[in-house]
Amino acid sequence: MALYYVAHRLFAAHDRALGAYIAHHLARRFGPDAVFLPFCDTDEETLDHPCKGRRLFELDSERLDLIDAMVAILHGPSLDDGVCMEIGYAAGRGVPILVVITDFQVYGPTADTALRMPFPDPLLQHLVNRVISVPQLGPPGGENDRFQRFLAQNLHAVTQAAIEVVDALAGSPTPGPAMPPPSINGRRLAYLEPSPYGGDDWTARVTDALRAHGFATHQAGRFTNAAADPTLTAIADWTALAHASLAVVDIRGPETPPGAALVIGACAATGRPVYAPEPGSWWTFAHGREPNYRNLMIQYGLTGTFSDLDGLAKRLEA
Known part of the structure; x- marks a missing residue:
C-alpha cells in the first residue's frame, strides 16, 4: 500500500482543518491507512513526552522515510518553514511532491519581468512534480447571506483542489532522482x-x-x-x-x-x-x-x- 504525507501549516485551526480536509479526500480514495496527517496522527495535543518537540520531529521523520508521495499545502509569499523543510526532505529522497496553492498571486524577481512563478523561491518550482493551483473563487451560490455565499465560494475552490490532488495521485506521479549521501572521501x-x-x-x-x-x-x-x-x-x-x-x-x-x-x-x-x-x-x-x-x-x-x-x-x- 502506498503512503501519502500531507504537509501543512499547523498553528491555527483553519490550517489544520484544511490539512484534514485534503487528508479526508485522500483516505476516501486510497484508505485511511494510506494517509499520514501530522498533528493528527502524532496526537500532538495530548502527547506526553519529556522532550515533546524532538519526539514529534522523530515521528514525522519516520513517516517521511516511508512515504511514496507528498501533498504539501502552501499559501502566500511567507511560506511555512516547517512545510518547506518537509518538502526538502521528500525531494532529497526523490519522492514525488504535489503542492496545493489557493493563492491568487504569482511572483517574479523584478517589477518588470515577464517571468511569473507560483512561489517566491524558484527552488520550490524545481523540486515539486506538480502545482495544483485553484486561485479563483467558486461559482456564486444562492444564499441570501453574503458571508455564507462567500464561504461557499471558497469551500468550492478547496474541494476542487482536493479532487485534483486525488486524481493526480491516482495517476502515480513519477519519482525524481534521490539525492546521494555525502561523499566521505570525495571533494570537500x-x-x-x-x-x-x-x-x-x-x-x-x-x-x-x-x-x-x-x-x-x-x-x-x-x-x-x-x-x-x-x-x-x-x-x-x-x-x-x-x-x-x-x-x-x-x-x-x-x-x-x-x-x-x-x-x-x-x-x-x-x-x-x-x-x-x-x-x-x-x-x-x-x-x-x-x-x-x-x-x-x-x-x-x-x-x-x-x-x-x-x-x-x-x-x-x-
Missing part, C-alpha cells in the same frame, strides 16, 4: 545558502571560514545573480547541494526563509551536516513542549547552530 564542498533578504557581510565571512578549513564553496545564486535565469540557478543550486559534504544556511531573522528550510530538509534526509547561525529571534512555547527557537522541523533538522565564526570553526573541526 560546502554549500552556502545566504539570506534572500540581503544584509551584512555574513556570507563573505562564512565563506572565508569554510575555505580556511579546506572547503571549496558554492554560494546559492538564485538571489545573488540578478542577470541569471532563476530557474537555471535553482537547478545549479540543487545540483551543488547534491555534491556537497555539508551545508551552512542563514536562518537569522523572524522566520526561516523557504530556501534554507528546503536545504535543511534535504540534508536531514540524506545525512548531510547542516549548520546555521543562532537566529536571534523570540522563542516559542506550546503546551507540554520544550521551548523552540524555530519550527521544530527546522530546530531538530539542523545538525547544530553557532553564535559566531569561532563556533562554526568548532563545528567544522568536531
Whole structure:
C-alpha cells in the first residue's frame, strides 16, 4: 500500500482543518491507512513526552522515510518553514511532491519581468512534480447571506483542489532522482545558502571560514545573480547541494526563509551536516513542549547552530 504525507501549516485551526480536509479526500480514495496527517496522527495535543518537540520531529521523520508521495499545502509569499523543510526532505529522497496553492498571486524577481512563478523561491518550482493551483473563487451560490455565499465560494475552490490532488495521485506521479549521501572521501564542498533578504557581510565571512578549513564553496545564486535565469540557478543550486559534504544556511531573522528550510530538509534526509547561525529571534512555547527557537522541523533538522565564526570553526573541526 502506498503512503501519502500531507504537509501543512499547523498553528491555527483553519490550517489544520484544511490539512484534514485534503487528508479526508485522500483516505476516501486510497484508505485511511494510506494517509499520514501530522498533528493528527502524532496526537500532538495530548502527547506526553519529556522532550515533546524532538519526539514529534522523530515521528514525522519516520513517516517521511516511508512515504511514496507528498501533498504539501502552501499559501502566500511567507511560506511555512516547517512545510518547506518537509518538502526538502521528500525531494532529497526523490519522492514525488504535489503542492496545493489557493493563492491568487504569482511572483517574479523584478517589477518588470515577464517571468511569473507560483512561489517566491524558484527552488520550490524545481523540486515539486506538480502545482495544483485553484486561485479563483467558486461559482456564486444562492444564499441570501453574503458571508455564507462567500464561504461557499471558497469551500468550492478547496474541494476542487482536493479532487485534483486525488486524481493526480491516482495517476502515480513519477519519482525524481534521490539525492546521494555525502561523499566521505570525495571533494570537500560546502554549500552556502545566504539570506534572500540581503544584509551584512555574513556570507563573505562564512565563506572565508569554510575555505580556511579546506572547503571549496558554492554560494546559492538564485538571489545573488540578478542577470541569471532563476530557474537555471535553482537547478545549479540543487545540483551543488547534491555534491556537497555539508551545508551552512542563514536562518537569522523572524522566520526561516523557504530556501534554507528546503536545504535543511534535504540534508536531514540524506545525512548531510547542516549548520546555521543562532537566529536571534523570540522563542516559542506550546503546551507540554520544550521551548523552540524555530519550527521544530527546522530546530531538530539542523545538525547544530553557532553564535559566531569561532563556533562554526568548532563545528567544522568536531
